[in-house]
Amino acid sequence: MATIRDCKKIQGLLSEYVDGALPTDQTWEVDLHIASCAVCAQAAQELSRTANLLRELPKWEPSVNFEAILSTL
Numbered sequence: 001m002a003t004i005r006d007c008k009k010i011q012g013l014l015s016e017y018v019d020g021a022l023p024t025d026q027t028w029e030v031d032l033h034i035a036s037c038a039v040c041a042q043a044a045q046e047l048s049r050t051a052n053l054l055r056e057l058p059k060w061e062p063s064v065n066f067e068a069i070l071s072t073l
């Protein structure tokens with residue numbers, strides 16, 4: 001059974017987990033935890049959805065004179 005301490009630790013790793021940036025041992029630890037913790041599994045799923053939505057946003061390119069305009073403000 002997961003404790004609040006376990007959940008806090010896992011939730012602190014979720015962003016890197018979703019991005020695929022965790023070392024293998026920590027990925028395994030998160031996988032095991034979210035398999036048995038509905039709260040953390042839901043948090044991971046929501047974070048993953050948010051990250052996917054952000055990746056789908058169009059890329060914004062500033063105008064050529066953006067820095068010049070910015071320096072006049």
